[in-house]
Amino acid sequence: PAAGGSMMMAASDAAPPALPVEGTLQSLAGATGSLNSPPLDAQALRGKVVLVDFWTYSCINCLRALPHVRQWYERYRDHGLVVIGVHAPEFAFERDVRNVQRAVQDLGVTWPVALDNDFAIWRGFGNRYWPAHYFIDAQGRIRAHHFGEGDYEESERIIRALLREAGSALPDDAMPAMPAMSAMSAPRGGVEREADMGNLRSPETYIGHARAENFVSPGGLRAGKAFDYTVPATLRLNQWALGGRWVVGDEDARLRQGGGRIAFRFHARDLHLVLAPEAAGRPVRFKVRIDGHAPGAMAGGDVTADGDGQVDGNRLYQLIRQDGAVEDRSFEIEFLDPGVRAYAFTFG
Known part of the structure; x- marks a missing residue:
């Protein structure tokens, strides 16, 4: 039967090969x-x-x-x-x-x-x-x-x-x-949900300077210092950039002023971002765009169709879920408030 159907076939219960002691x-x-x-x-x-x-x-x-x-x-x-x-x-x-x-x-x-x-x-x-x-x-x-x-x-x-x-x-x-x-x-x-491996062409990408790769904001990452970053006009596949005033630490980037952005050119069904508010009990509002528009039907579980969401806990956020054709797309998240910490992109 097709995946998701009500019937299930019994899987083979053949014993695995003799299991060694490891x-x-x-x-x-x-x-x-x-x-x-x-x-x-x-x-x-x-x-x-x-x-x-x-x-x-x-x-x-x-x-x-x-x-x-x-x-x-x-x-x-x-x-x-x-x-x-x-x-x-x-x-x-x-x-x-x-x-x-x-x-x-x-x-x-x-x-x-x-x-x-x-x-x-x-x-x-x-x-x-x-x-x-x-x-x-x-x-x-x-x-x-x-x-x-x-x-x-x-x-x-x-x-x-x-x-x-x-x-x-x-x-x-x-x-x-x-x-x-x-x-x-x-x-x-x-x-x-299991990853769509056939369309997964973007790697896990860390934002902290200790493991950051493919970062293309002019001037590069400035470790441990507040800096006004800009997003280039175009990004190639798997390149990413910051916009606004951020302090980039070993494992995260912290936004100092509202209006900061993160942009990523990706190819995958799903896009996730690990985020946290700096202060407990002070959510950070954000807006997501894909190819310059509200995500609509491509909104992930933590975003409305209009692209609105908030960082209210320390966890992974699902921001994009494509159920149609998967293509190279431009993702951008804008944080309307300061005080967010961004850690890593993952894809599925």
Whole structure:
């Protein structure tokens, strides 16, 4: 049946190849906090199959993997699967437990989350990626891993194989197919929709000077100093620019006066921007334009058809979602108030 239809075919439940032992479940004692459960102890998890999911809440790749993690948790938690989300922050605001608590609630994350602000658990696993999934058997041994998005059916086959090894009686012999994204339980389903890889020609782009690339405002980035930037008349694909008075730091740019702009020439179905207000409780209004016009039907989930929106929290904002032909387009966001912090563009 077509994607999004009401019928689902059962996926193959063929056992994966013999799973080697890659290591052992590392200590979780380095967590700086815990959400949705008391602090977790690796020894106490013996006898359970464990999925460890390294993530951070503003990461678009993590958000797109989240519906699958949610499905596995809901489908197998009563059969011996424990899911642990290890939240390892990329940006400074993701270290604030209040921000993570809000994200966990908004995203419908109901399984245990270990806060790894010091990256102690991350280092214990030798991890290097968001998202990263480690599959651990009932004896506490790491039997498989997967880095990044994709291969979700294979990951589920691994979970089922480890549950069977542990003696779990699964509900049926055939692995149920993962429902289409439109049918998934996704509180922010627009953001969590899988990327249109065939049309994805723009890379993740950081705004802070430590990792900025393809920046073309005249004079370049002026690290740590207030500077009046201008946007060139034309941008080539994947070039971006600032307009107005900004202070560019290591990981973000901070707007000092209202009317500041960010422009980007991109090619992708979706455009997202990680944003935060400098002062809690003081939203920053913005207006989005695409090819010089209000986005209309191309407005993302955080924007009206007229292009209006506001930065009211520290998170990823979906600003453009194209459902028609995907072409090179010129994006611009104007902030009507000062006090916004801009971190990174991501695409889908």
